[in-house]
Amino acid sequence: MESSLHAMTPYAPAHINPPESTVVRTAELETLQTLVCEPARAGSLIAVVGDPGSGKTHLLAALVRHRYSSERPAIVYRHSPGQDADSYSPLQSALSHIPPPRSPDLPAENVARLRRWSASRGLLVLEDAHLASAATIGELTAIAAGKIRPRWDVVVSLRPRQTPMELAEAISLGVTFGHASRIELAPLTNEQVVALLSRPLTREIRPDDRNPFNLRALLALEQSRRQCQNSIVAPFEFAALVETQGLSATEHRVLQAAVVLRDHFDVELLSAVAELDHPQVSAAVRVLVQRDLLRPDGIGQGFSIRHDVLGTLLHRSMDPIWAKNAHRRAIGSLASRGLTSRELGFHLVHSLFRARPEELAQIVAAAWDVMELDVSEAISWLTTVTEWTSPTSAIGRKARLALVAALGNSGRMTESRALLFDIRRHQEDLHEADWADQVAFVSVIEGIASHDVQTLGLLGEQLDLPAARSSIAWPRMVFAHGLRMAMMIGTHDRQLIDAAVEVARRNGTDADICGLLAIRALASMQAGDFDAACTDASAAGDALSRCPERLVSQRLEYIFAVGLADLYLGRWSDARHHLGRGVATAYRSQRTFILPSLLVLLSEAERNLGLLRQARKSAQAAHHEAGTTSTLRWSQALALQSLSEVWLQPPGSGRARALAKQALSGHPQEPQMPLRGDVNGSASMAILSLAISAWLDGDPQHCVTLLLNEGRGAQLTGLPLMQRGRGWELLCAAGLDAGLPIAEWAARNEHHARAVSLPSHQAFALLSRGHVLRGTGRTADAAACYLEAATLFASVGMTIDQCYSLGLAAAALRSLGRASQAADLADLAAEIAGRRDARTLLDWLGRQAGQPSRTSRPDQPRPPDPVDSEILGALTRREREIAFLISSGMKRREIAERLTISIRTVDVHLTRIYRKTGLNSMVELALAVTRSTGTGQAEDQRPTLLFRTI
Numbered sequence: 037m038e039s040s041l042h043a044m045t046p047y048a049p050a051h052i053n054p055p056e057s058t059v060v061r062t063a064e065l066e067t068l069q070t071l072v073c074e075p076a077r078a079g080s081l082i083a084v085v086g087d088p089g090s091g092k093t094h095l096l097a098a099l100v101r102h103r104y105s106s107e108r109p110a111i112v113y114r115h116s117p118g119q120d121a122d123s124y125s126p127l128q129s130a131l132s133h134i135p136p137p138r139s140p141d142l143p144a145e146n147v148a149r150l151r152r153w154s155a156s157r158g159l160l161v162l163e164d165a166h167l168a169s170a171a172t173i174g175e176l177t178a179i180a181a182g183k184i185r186p187r188w189d190v191v192v193s194l195r196p197r198q199t200p201m202e203l204a205e206a207i208s209l210g211v212t213f214g215h216a217s218r219i220e221l222a223p224l225t226n227e228q229v230v231a232l233l234s235r236p237l238t239r240e241i242r243p244d245d246r247n248p249f250n251l252r253a254l255l256a257l258e259q260s261r262r263q264c265q266n267s268i269v270a271p272f273e274f275a276a277l278v279e280t281q282g283l284s285a286t287e288h289r290v291l292q293a294a295v296v297l298r299d300h301f302d303v304e305l306l307s308a309v310a311e312l313d314h315p316q317v318s319a320a321v322r323v324l325v326q327r328d329l330l331r332p333d334g335i336g337q338g339f340s341i342r343h344d345v346l347g348t349l350l351h352r353s354m355d356p357i358w359a360k361n362a363h364r365r366a367i368g369s370l371a372s373r374g375l376t377s378r379e380l381g382f383h384l385v386h387s388l389f390r391a392r393p394e395e396l397a398q399i400v401a402a403a404w405d406v407m408e409l410d411v412s413e414a415i416s417w418l419t420t421v422t423e424w425t426s427p428t429s430a431i432g433r434k435a436r437l438a439l440v441a442a443l444g445n446s447g448r449m450t451e452s453r454a455l456l457f458d459i460r461r462h463q464e465d466l467h468e469a470d471w472a473d474q475v476a477f478v479s480v481i482e483g484i485a486s487h488d489v490q491t492l493g494l495l496g497e498q499l500d501l502p503a504a505r506s507s508i509a510w511p512r513m514v515f516a517h518g519l520r521m522a523m524m525i526g527t528h529d530r531q532l533i534d535a536a537v538e539v540a541r542r543n544g545t546d547a548d549i550c551g552l553l554a555i556r557a558l559a560s561m562q563a564g565d566f567d568a569a570c571t572d573a574s575a576a577g578d579a580l581s582r583c584p585e586r587l588v589s590q591r592l593e594y595i596f597a598v599g600l601a602d603l604y605l606g607r608w609s610d611a612r613h614h615l616g617r618g619v620a621t622a623y624r625s626q627r628t629f630i631l632p633s634l635l636v637l638l639s640e641a642e643r644n645l646g647l648l649r650q651a652r653k654s655a656q657a658a659h660h661e662a663g664t665t666s667t668l669r670w671s672q673a674l675a676l677q678s679l680s681e682v683w684l685q686p687p688g689s690g691r692a693r694a695l696a697k698q699a700l701s702g703h704p705q706e707p708q709m710p711l712r713g714d715v716n717g718s719a720s721m722a723i724l725s726l727a728i729s730a731w732l733d734g735d736p737q738h739c740v741t742l743l744l745n746e747g748r749g750a751q752l753t754g755l756p757l758m759q760r761g762r763g764w765e766l767l768c769a770a771g772l773d774a775g776l777p778i779a780e781w782a783a784r785n786e787h788h789a790r791a792v793s794l795p796s797h798q799a800f801a802l803l804s805r806g807h808v809l810r811g812t813g814r815t816a817d818a819a820a821c822y823l824e825a826a827t828l829f830a831s832v833g834m835t836i837d838q839c840y841s842l843g844l845a846a847a848a849l850r851s852l853g854r855a856s857q858a859a860d861l862a863d864l865a866a867e868i869a870g871r872r873d874a875r876t877l878l879d880w881l882g883r884q885a886g887q888p889s890r891t892s893r894p895d896q897p898r899p900p901d902p903v904d905s906e907i908l909g910a911l912t913r914r915e916r917e918i919a920f921l922i923s924s925g926m927k928r929r930e931i932a933e934r935l936t937i938s939i940r941t942v943d944v945h946l947t948r949i950y951r952k953t954g955l956n957s958m959v960e961l962a963l964a965v966t967r968s969t970g971t972g973q974a975e976d977q978r979p980t981l982l983f984r985t986i
Contacts (some may be wrong), residue, residue: 059098060228061091064219068099068191071217072159078185079130079157081176083207084193086221088328088342089247092193094232095221096161099191103159110159115167117281117327126168127175130160130188158188165192166199173200180206182215197328224248249275250345254412257348261419269352276349279329286312290320291329295350296362298382299340300333308369309362351386363387377405378413385417391424393431400435407442408589411626414442427462440474444481447628447666453478453491460494472498472509476516480593483520484633485666492520511540511548518555519597528559547587550579551594557601566605566793573601577610589625592618596630599637603644604758606796606832611641619654632662632669639676644796646835646872652680674699675721682728683836683869687879693729696722720746720755727766732880736770743767750781760788761800768807782808796837799828803841810848819848839865839877847884858885911952918945922958923965 059065064084071082086092096112103110113126125131162168165176176192178184180203196204210216224232224246232248253272260268280291293310294301307317321339324330333340341347351359363383370379381402384395399417407414418439425432436459443452456478463471475498479491495517504510514536521528533556540548553576560569576598580588588595595618602611615638622631635658642651659673678695685691699722723746731739743763748754752763764785771778782804789801806821826841842865850858862885869877911919914935921931928946932939946958955961 059094060224060231061095061098061221064095064221065098065102067219068095069102072099072103072157072189072191078187079189080186081179081207081210081216082189082191083180083216083218084191084221085196085199085218086193087195087197087223089224089249090221091224091228091248092221093163096163096191096193100159100161108159110161112161112163114163115165115172117167117279125172125175126162127160127172127179127186127190130158130186130190131175131184160186160188160190162190162192164195166194166203173203177203177206180210180216182210182213195328197331198326247343247345250343253345253349261416266352269349273349273353276346277353279327279346280350283323283327284320286316287320287323290317291324291350292354292358293362294324294330294339294341295347295354296359296366296383296386298344298347300338301340302338305366305369309365311365360387360389377402378409381406381417382413385420388420388424396421396424396431396435400431400438403435403438403442407438407445408586408625411442411446411628415439415446418442427459433459433462434470437470437474441477444478444629445625445627447485447631449478449481449485449629453482456491456494467501467503467507469507469509472504472507472513476509476513479516480519481629483516483523484593484596484630486668489520489524495520505535505539508543511536511543511545511552515548515551515555515594515597518552518559519593522555522558522597522600528555528562530556530559530563533559546579546582547591547594550576550583551591551597553579554594554597554601558597558604561601561604564791569601570605570607573598573605573607573610576601577614580614585621588617589621589627592622592625592627592630592634595621596633596637599634599641603637603640606644606794608641608644608833612638612645615641628661632658632666632673635661636669636672636676639673639680643676643680643836645833646838646868646874648680648684648836648872648874652677652684655680671699672721675719675725678725679721682725682732683874683877684872686875688733690729692725696725696729720759724759724763724766727770731766731770731773732876736773739770740767740774740776743770750784752784757792761785761792761797764788765800765803765807768804772807772811778804778811779808795828795832796834799825799834799837799841802828803844806844806848815848815852819845819852822848835868835872836874836877839869839874839881843877843881843884846881850884850886861885911949915945915949915952918942919949919961919965922946923962 068082068084071080084092084095100110100112111126111129162172162176165172168176175184176190179186179190194203207216207218211218229246229248229251233251249272253269256269256272260266280288283291289310289312290306293306296309297305303314303317303321306312306321307314310317312320321330325332325339329342329346330339331342332338341350363386367375367380367383367387370383381399384399384402388395399421403414403417403421406417418435421435422432422439425435427433427436436455440452440456440459443449443455456474459471465471475491475494479495482488482491495513498504498513499517504513507513514532518528518533533552537549537552537556540552553572557569557572557576560566560572580595580598583591595614599611599615599618602608602614615634618634619631619638622628622634635654639651639654639658642648642654655673655676658669659677662668662670662673674695678692678699681692681695700719723742727739727742730736730742743752743766744750746754747760747763750767752760755763764781767781768778768785771781782801785804786801789797802821802825806818806825809815809821810818822841822845826838826845829835829838829841842861846858846861846865849855849861862881865881866878869881917935918931921934926934928939928942932942935942946961949955949961953961953964955964
């Protein structure tokens with residue numbers, strides 16, 4: 037059967053395929069084109085190997101389109117499961133002898149056209165060749181082993197688990213001896229999947245599954261449930277059924293039993309559910325494993341269906357009565373082994389003949405338990421329960437409240453909020469703890485993900501109840517109200533927060549304590565009491581560290597509040613530590629509603645620490661996770677990418693400017709979304725990136741104009757409070773270059789630093805004062821201000837700002853004729869910037885020191901790469917110990933005293949370390965070890981240590 041290849045999957049309908057021009061595996065395509073165009077007398081076998089969903093069909097389709105566009109021959113043949121062997125061999129064209137030439141009796145132009153065809157070999161593409169007949173497998177084995185030389189190139193796509201052993205061995209030998217080629221396809225990356233799929237599908241992408249077919253099937257299943265149209269899923273059901281072609285009746289029955297059990301089952305369970313003998317089931321399981329429909333799960337002798345999506349699609353095609361009875365048999369068989377919540381809920385949902393209250397209650401309880409592992413499954417179960425119950429019944433109300441939480445955790449804030457208001461219309465007891473808890477939860481989601489205030493009324497209603505403080509949910513309601521006020525820059529009720537903290541302490545709930553302490557820290561900052569804010573933020577971090585992982589996964593909004601407080605207080609390392617834990621937990625527990633916000637805060641912390649590449653990666657992840665579910669964070673993530681690119685991009689590349697303009701334009705689906713005047717500061721960050729880019733490009737006047745317009749005058753009230761110090765410093769730097777009066781801006785910055793009283797803001801005020809002093813001719817005093825600012829930046833780990841300050845000091849010293857000191861400062865700043873790969877910053881530092889651009893000099897030696905784990909592993913235990921002591925800032929004499937050895941012995945160990953790692957100094961060793969370990973404490977110590985070596 038000859039057929040043309042679909043662009044995505046052999047069984048996907050044409051209307052859901054992306055445009056044919058989309059090619060995501062460009063490197064593999066170039067390799068294929070090189071192989072099929074390589075001059076040779078005969079063809080060869082080229083195997084494209086990859087698991088389902090790795091893009092084999094997409095790659096081969098691109099190859100065939102390229103062949104057709106260049107008018108070269110190509111034949112495509114797809115093998116299907118259970119295909120009967122016949123006399124026709126698809127390899128006949130590739131193996132047949134070339135007919136003897138004869139005189140053409142065609143016009144000259146047609147003869148010329150044929151010559152181009154004859155100059156290149158033909159191409160035979162065999163898709164899913166692992167399903168071919170035994171005769172075809174034998175021919176392919178002979179070609180791979182070099183026993184047969186085809187006159188055409190034969191490209192086959194194979195699944196590694198289903199490829200016959202003899203063919204796999206022949207391909208391996210053929211690759212070794214040059215008779216065949218093999219292209220391994222790794223799983224698609226997030227970027228490749230996004231390029232293939234439409235934007236709404238990107239929120240379904242998870243690290244453990246990037247199969248485009250599965251993602252499309254999930255979307256179709258969701259649309260089918262919402263629109264009650266089974267036809268939407270029909271193409272995917274057909275694709276799943278095609279996988280089962282050729283199975284016997286017994287094998288079909290065993291596969292259906294496996295679909296019922298889904299995962300972690302053995303032959304004994306299959307026998308009970310399928311109602312077949314043990315030998316029959318064992319034989320069928322062997323066939324199903326060979327067909328890659330079942331896979332060993334690595335737990336004892338158990339098996340699992342290949343993928344949950346495949347199981348869901350096959351389950352829809354089963355006889356419903358048989359399926360319900362099979363699920364009942366599964367419950368009976370599993371009861372003796374101990375049913376898990378997931379197993380009980382899954383089998384109960386699919387075996388409901390009538391609405392039994394006790395079974396519905398069990399499903400709701402199981403949904404709560406499974407929500408941390410699979411929120412989509414929980415939503416499906418709870419939706420089923422709501423269809424069987426009324427909103428006024430006790431079980432119906434509990435199911436709907438649980439569904440509110442599940443929808444909110446999955447990022448479907450609008451649906452969760454709508455269901456909450458629907459419950460309120462039927463809610464009689466407003467003092468119910470579950471109801472109050474969900475009101476607080478949805479209000480938090482609304483505040484984190486949007487500007488909406490629709491649930492604030494419900495939250496205020498709960499807080500105003502006479503007996504509100506006696507509810508166990510009262511501390512969480514106070515937290516939700518405080519977080520909403522912080523996000524809206526509203527006025528906090530300090531007495532209410534203090535009372536809630538005391539209640540949480542009496543209850544002994546560390547999670548509530550850490551969340552409320554973070555809110556109190558934000559309230560203290562609003563009141564100008566930064567010492568109290570630091571105390572509360574530290575206590576909140578300690579309480580968070582004591583919380584078990586399960587509790588943290590249920591209260592990720594507390595991590596958001598703690599991270600926000602740490603960022604406002606300039607505690608970058610603490611913020612990165614807590615937010616990193618929150619991001620990992622959110623991914624693991626599928627709390628997608630908060631992922632974009634946590635990633636945005638993490639990117640901000642990493643950027644301030646000078647970890648530009650990590651900050652850019654976090655911002656890109658936030659942009660991906662935001663998708664269409666959080667348009668607010670979508671713009672903010674772009675703005676943060678832009679700020680990371682300002683110093684990271686190659687000089688003059690314009691990437692930062694393009695990202696900033698995209699952030700200012702807003703989300704494509706909501707172009708009128710407001711970006712200004714709130715704690716998120718999306719527009720302000722984008723404007724700041726544009727202003728820095730304009731100043732670096734030599735247009736300081738435009739930089740000043742951008743900042744004054746966005747800040748609504750010299751007061752910069754349009755910028756968030758924590759960004760104003762940086763804004764005034766940039767105004768002074770650009771104004772100095774433009775010849776504008778800057779004394780007023782510097783004075784405002786110093787007044788702001790006294791009010792905020794944080795090291796980073798004091799450092800920006802010092803830079804502003806240095807610009808004023810430099811403008812009035814007091815260059816030596818300006819250099820002192822710049823160096824003092826660099827010290828403050830180093831004390832809080834802001835390495836990029838430290839380099840910037842050192843560059844300004846180097847320029848000031850050079851203008852005073854102190855070239856040696858200027859060069860030393862510039863070299864130190866360049867060393868730090870080079871470790872961060874800040875190419876634009878390196879270029880700017882070179883200009884400040886009067887040196888050629890460090891990024892464009894071919895003779896400039898590049899700093900050695902950081903020590904990786906393999907090199908560290910090559911060191912002895914004593915050498916590793918000395919390397920880590922060096923990275924902590926200890927000197928040779930201190931190390932000798934610490935280890936009770938001589939300084940000479942320390943020097944010998946250092947010499948061996950340098951020889952093994954390729955490094956040349958203690959500074960390089962400290963930097964390399966710090967980078968390789970990746971510890972937040974080492975990152976913070978590095979700039980301080982470097983600055984003290986001046």
